[in-house]
Amino acid sequence: MRRFAALAAALGVAATLAAGPALADNRPPIVDPGALPAGDPAAPPGKTERPGNAACYSTQQGGDGPSVPPTQRTLDLDRAWQFSRGAGQVVAVIDTGVSPHPRLPNLTPLGDFVAAGGDGSEDCDAHGTVVAGIIGASQLPDQGFSGVAPEARLLSIRQTSALYQEEGAGRNKGPDDMPDGYGKVSALASAVRRAADAGATVINISLVACPTEKPESREFAALGAAVRYAALERDAVIVTSAGNTDACKSSNPGLDPLDPGADPWTRVTSYVAPAWFDQYVLSVGSIDAAGAPSAFTVPGPWVGVAAPGENVVSLDARAGGTSNGKYTNQGQYTAYSGTSFAAPYVSGVAALVRARFPELSSAEVIRRIQATAHAPAEGWNPYVGYGTVDPVAALTNEVPAALPAKIPAAAVSVQLAVPAPAPAPDDTARNVALIGTAVIVAAGVLGYLASFPIRRRFGVHEDAT
Structure with a gap:
């Protein structure tokens, strides 16, 4: 069984198999509906334990007050809320659990695939509560x-945790060693089925x-x-989420600079699931404050x-306010960053x-969400997909019946129209003005000269007698 990693929260070890060459046929196979698992009961696939030294992560409070966090400000939610606030929608959060919080009044625990007897309301990893708050x-x-949809209802299913492990895994560990982490692919498949059967209209898998x-x-x-x-x-x-490096x-x-329009499925070396099942899910990459792809976001042909x-700022899993980061049990501070939070x-x-x-x-x-995103120059690329999500446009724009394939558009050479030469300047008015001025000046000079008397000397000649 392969372990899961809840990205940007060090939640276990991602599945790592022997590296092999990239294959041309990297798309998922046709899904077999007969492999669908049951969603009930919500229980770990095996016995688990949380060692006594694995205390729940502590959090860093921050983000309280009237200032809108920058990540939220870029989405222009005030305008989006003029059209919708998510009323009537049920969003399932399959994650590390969601702690009860006064700002999550519509939260319903729906099950725990990590700890026997849990209901999904414990979040030792301080991850699922952040996701739910966003x-x-x-x-x-x-x-x-x-939150983006403050009137939506939330369901919480715990499927993974860095602070749990299979029972007995700690026998050969030292007292300061951390747990292995726990989260099974089979449990994720069951959690998705459970959320769907509970009436979730949106399912978030970070x-x-x-x-x-x-x-x-x-x-x-089964996951497919x-x-x-x-x-x-x-x-x-x-x-x-699209995955973190x-x-x-x-x-x-990423893109091949020598063949940027190549089919990105031919370049897959890491199969990110469940994003790999591109036909059925919307995969999300991360951008930074400047709108560029985050250095940690994993590119892939599935990114939407x-x-x-x-x-990111979101709800504090340990208190009633907001938080901007957490501390591991080794005292290391980690800001909330990752495709998990995108x-x-x-x-x-x-x-x-x-x-x-x-x-x-x-x-x-x-x-609709993809068609109204702020598209990159290529129309689509494996880092940001069809572009940065735009809530206002998603709620108001008309959209095409279909989208172009997830392949970067090739560069196009376009001959721009050569502008016609500018016409010769028409100096008639200037010339008339100059000539008129010259005439006036000349007349003035002549008039001035004419104002002086002209004196002529006449000679007198006497005849001799």
């Missing part, structure tokens, strides 16, 4: 931070597995069947859009769109 934290009059060989195991077949079931049979919009260490190559994912912005937008356009299918919602 999606649906309620508004307060004196607080600038708010975690990935990153095998370096094509994942063809029974567990990945689960996302297909949720998207097609339950009409849920599934939003996933710290967890997906092999990453993927991008959203802010650096230095994805919930898009999940919030999906909830806004579903509330405003209830007639749209999940596939049509995804197309």
Whole structure:
């Protein structure tokens, strides 16, 4: 069984298999609906433990007050909320659990695939609560931070944690060693099924597995069947993170400078799941404050859009306010950054769109979000997909019936029209003015000279007598 990594939160070890050469046939196989797992009961696939030295991560408070966090400000949510606030939508958060919080009044725990007897309301990793806050934290009059869809309902399913491990795994560990982390692909498949059956209209998955060989195991077949079931049979919009380079260490190559229009599926070296099941999910990359792809975001042919994912502010899993980072049990501070936190912005937008356009299918919602994003120069690229998500445009713009394929558009040489030469200047007015001035000046000089008397001497001649 492969472990999951909840990105940007050091949640376990990403799946790492023996590296092999990139294959041309890197797309997922046709999904077998018969591999669909049950969503019940919500229990770990095996016995787990949280060692006594694995205390829950502490958090850094920050972001309280009337100032709107920069990541939220770039989305212009005040304008978007004139059209929709997500009312009537149910967003499932499959993550590390979501702690109860006064600004999550519509939160319902839905199960725990990490700890036996849990219900999804414990978040030792301080990750799932941050994700949930970005999606649906309620508004307060004196607080600038708010969730993207503050009127949506939230469901919490815990599927992974860095602070748990399989029972007995600590026998050969020292007292200061950290747990292995826990999170099974099979449990993720069951969690997706459980969320869909509970009526989730949007499912946020801010975690990935990153095998370096094509994942063809029974567990990945079940995951493919689960996302297909949720998207097609339950009409849920599934939003996933694109992956971070710290967890997906092999990453993927970006554009080939010698062949930028090449099919990106031929260059896959790290299979990021569930984003790999591109037909059924919307995968989200991260951008920085300047709008450029984050250095940690994993490129891939499955990336659909991008959203802010650096230095995020959200709800505090340990207190009633907001937080901008956390501390590991070794005292290391980590700001909330990663594609894990870019994805919930898009999940919030999906909830806004579903509330405003209830007639749209999940596939049509995804197309609307992609078609209204701020596209890169190539139209699409493996870092930001079709571009940075734009909530206002997603709620107001008309969209085409179909989108171009996820292949960068080739550079086009266009001959710009050569401007006609400028006409010769018309100096008539100037010349007339100059001539008229010269005439006036000459007349003035002549008049001045004529004002003096002309004296002529006459000679007198006398005749001699």
